[in-house]
Amino acid sequence: xxxxxxxxxxxxxxxxxxxxxxxxxxxxxxxxxxxxxxxxxxxxxxxxxxxxxxxxxxxxxxxxxxxxxxxxxxxxxxxxxxxxxxxxxxxxxxxxxxxxxxxxxxxxxxxxxxxxxxxxxxxxxxxxxxxxxxxxxxxxxxxxxxxxxxxx
Amino acid sequence: xxxxxxxxxxxxxxxxxxxxxxxxxxxxxxxxxxxxxxxxxxxxxxxxxxxxxxxxxxxxxxxxxxxxxxxxxxxxxxxxxxxxxxxxxxxxxxxxxxxxxxxxxxxxxxxxxxxxxxxxxxxxxxxxxxxxxxxxxxxxxxxxxxxxxxxx
Numbered sequence: 001x002x003x004x005x006x007x008x009x010x011x012x013x014x015x016x017x018x019x020x021x022x023x024x025x026x027x028x029x030x031x032x033x034x035x036x037x038x039x040x041x042x043x044x045x046x047x048x049x050x051x052x053x054x055x056x057x058x059x060x061x062x063x064x065x066x067x068x069x070x071x072x073x074x075x076x077x078x079x080x081x082x083x084x085x086x087x088x089x090x091x092x093x094x095x096x097x098x099x100x101x102x103x104x105x106x107x108x109x110x111x112x113x114x115x116x117x118x119x120x121x122x123x124x125x126x127x128x129x130x131x132x133x134x135x136x137x138x139x140x141x142x143x144x145x146x147x148x149x150x151x152x
Numbered sequence: 153x154x155x156x157x158x159x160x161x162x163x164x165x166x167x168x169x170x171x172x173x174x175x176x177x178x179x180x181x182x183x184x185x186x187x188x189x190x191x192x193x194x195x196x197x198x199x200x201x202x203x204x205x206x207x208x209x210x211x212x213x214x215x216x217x218x219x220x221x222x223x224x225x226x227x228x229x230x231x232x233x234x235x236x237x238x239x240x241x242x243x244x245x246x247x248x249x250x251x252x253x254x255x256x257x258x259x260x261x262x263x264x265x266x267x268x269x270x271x272x273x274x275x276x277x278x279x280x281x282x283x284x285x286x287x288x289x290x291x292x293x294x295x296x297x298x299x300x301x302x303x304x
Binding site: 007008009010011012013043045046047048049050052053054055057059061072073085086087088089090091095096097099101103105126128129130131132133134135137138139140142143144145146149 | 159160161162163164165195197198199200201202204205206207209211213224225237238239240241242243247248249251253255257278280281282283284285286287289290291292294295296297298301
């Protein structure tokens with residue numbers, strides 16, 4: 001069925017700059033981190049008005065996944081004592097298309113540089129899209145998650 | 153700067169099936185729509201545990217954008233009487249990488265087929281990732297948006 005659709009090519013629109021070279025053990029670790037997203041200067045004008053939003057959605061490429069093999073099941077949040085779940089039920093980076101999605105606070109836009117807080121991307125990650133965060137569209141009230149999502 | 157990173161290739165993991173052949177004029181129109189996402193059968197097991205979540209995030213390819221030219225500015229929500237804004241401050245499909253992101257209700261998973269409500273994708277759209285919706289990660293309290301985002 002996927003043969004119906006030719007492979008799609010995406011290009012980096014920018015790159016993440018921060019001090020993080022390796023994935024930290026704790027997910028919460030990212031919350032306070034401030035990163036810069038340096039957007040290709042030919043696209044600077046496409047960032048206009050973005051700073052009218054307090055938060056943005058960043059799609060980025062999880063470029064540091066070394067393995068060529070994509071597992072169908074993973075231990076959620078890398079915690080090996082939890083039973084494995086389907087990779088689409090997890091946010092693990094090693095997935096069929098290695099696209100990460102983060103909702104982050106936009107602290108500042110200056111020309112082609114965005115300063116953001118809470119982006120869980122390693123230094124050098126290619127950025128592939130930026131979208132405004134719109135609560136009525138991106139947020140759900142009373143969403144349910146399984147108990148293992150909060151287990152430590 | 154984007155020259156640092158070679159183009160990335162993504163493959164469809166599935167396809168959207170519904171009755172919608174053309175983009176409707178009103179954004180709200182999608183809210184009640186039920187679509188099927190047919191995932192490649194080789195990835196069926198990767199969907200395990202997904203139905204423990206009430207909502208999922210769907211990344212899909214907006215395959216019906218005809219224009220080869222990507223504008224830097226667009227009229228928000230296609231409303232031509234609003235002043236144009238940067239394309240990254242809008243959710244317009246004609247963007248450098250034509251990836252759409254929707255948060256939808258997961259009604260049912262049956263084998264490799266997901267039945268979802270509220271997906272704003274046309275029939276035949278390639279699906280490129282599925283992620284669980286996790287409020288603490290995907291939702292923001294008190295996010296601010298500009299007044300034009302709700303203007304009709």
